[in-house]
Amino acid sequence: MQRRKLKNSELGRMEASEFKESEKAPIIVVLDNVRSLNNIGSIFRTSDGLRVQKIYLCGITATPPHRDIHKTALGATESVDWEYVEDTVEVIKKLQREGVHCAALEQAENSIMLQDFPKMNQPVAIVLGNEVKGVQQEVVDQCDSCIEIPQFGTKHSFNVSVSAGMCLWDLYWKVQ
Secondary structure: OOOOOOOHHHHOOOOHHHHHOOOOEEEEEEOOOOOOOHHHHHHHHHHHHEEEEEEEEOOOOOOOHHHHHHHHOOOOHHHHHHHEEEOOHHHHHHHHOOOEEEEOOOOOOOOEHHOOOOOOOOOOOEEEEEEEOOOOOOHHHHHOOEEEOOOOOOOOOOOOHHHHHHHHHHHHHHHH
C-alpha cells in the first residue's frame, strides 16, 4: 500500500475568515501566567486545530503580536479569538456566571484523571498554568474541578503546551 504525503493544498483547510464564522467547540482556554512565548504560540495553534472558542491570556502571559508567539502559532493568532485580562480569577468568575464549567489542569487533591473526566453538557474552560508554579492556588480554589494527566515516568509534569494538546484533544470529544 502506497502512502503519498498530502500537500497543504490538498488538506481542505478553511481560511482564517471562514474559521472566524465557523461553529466552535464549546471549549475555552485560560492561560494563567504562562511565560514562554513559544508555549503560548503552540497553544494558539492547537486551539485553532480543535476550533476552540476563545483563549484568555492572563497575568504575565504575553499577547500577540509577537514574533516568538507567531513562530509557533503560524497564524493561529489571527484565527482564534483571544482577550487579555490581568486577573485570572476575574475571568473564571465571569465564565462561571455564563454557565461554563471551569477546570484547572493541575495536580491537586481530588483531581479527576483526564481519562475519567466526564462528558459535559455545558461549555468547559481549561485553565493552564505557569511552567514552574502551575495554576495559582487562588485560581484552583475558584475552579469547579481539577483535571490531572497521569504520568508514569520520573518527571513531575509535562510541558504546558503538550499538556494543553492532550487535554484539549480529549475534551473535544467530551463536549460535542
